[in-house]
Amino acid sequence: MTTISPTAAHVPVAVLLDAAARQAVPVVRGIEDDALSAPTPCADYDVRALVDHLHHVVVQFQELAAKRAADFSTTPSVVRPGTDWRAAFAREADALVAAWAAPGAEEGTTGQMEMPARTVAHMALLDLTVHAWDLAVATGQSYxxxxxxxxxxxGAVEAMAPQAREYGVFGPEVPTPGHATELERVLALTGRDPRWRA
Structure with a gap:
């Protein structure tokens, strides 16, 4: 993967996406074929469907980085026999980092809702992080x-949570103890139970 170095007062989102991808790619590579039908913390997805979804998200957020329209209406099936879908995901994750590292990617607005570009990038960062966790716990891997x-x-998830719940993207917040880790806090804000196990 391309290594990105911080150059601004705030951490450039491409640096954060690079860090998230470095955690997500090994999880996807570690998924065995016999685990593809296993349940995940996302009730509507088994492992195969969640990999398809995450791959699609990673591709479409490249379009949003370039200020082009994204299409989330249909999720292509990438996890198919005879294809190296693990390597394909790694390539697309690398391309996602490169897309958000391009000049101007974080500036202005993007997407059909004309949202601030960095907010949109946070959505990509969130999906890459929480779905990597989903897949890890579903397949017995560490994350x-x-x-x-x-x-x-x-901070980003706290800000987007009310609207995300209104649109049904997040479930109700799961209560967490005061000593919860930042990962547990993020998961709970999205409606996930940090203690979920297959």
Whole structure:
């Protein structure tokens, strides 16, 4: 993967996406074929469907980085026999980082709702982080999110949570103890139970 170095007062979103991708790609590579039908913390997705979804998200957020329209209406099936879908995900994750590292990617607005570009990038960062965790716990793998990603996400997710719940993207917040980690806090804000196990 391309290594990105911080150059601005705030951490550029491409740096954060790079850190998240470095945690997500090994999880996807570690998924065995016999685990593809296993349940995940996302009730509507088994492992296969969630990999398809995450791959699609990673591709479409490249379009949004370039200020082009994204299409989330149909999720292509990428996890198919005879294809190296694990390597394909790694390539698309690398392309996502490159897309958001391009000049102007974080500036202005993007998407059909004309949202601030950095807010949209936070959505990509969130999906890459929480779905990597989803897939890890669903397939018996360990997962440790990058601390800089979590620090960025806690505030971002708190800000987007009310509207995300209104649109049904997040479930109700799961109560967490005062000593909860930042990862547990992020998961709980999205409606996930940090203690979920297959």
């Amino acid at each position: 440790e999110a990058d601390p800089s990603v979590l620090t960025e996400l806690v």
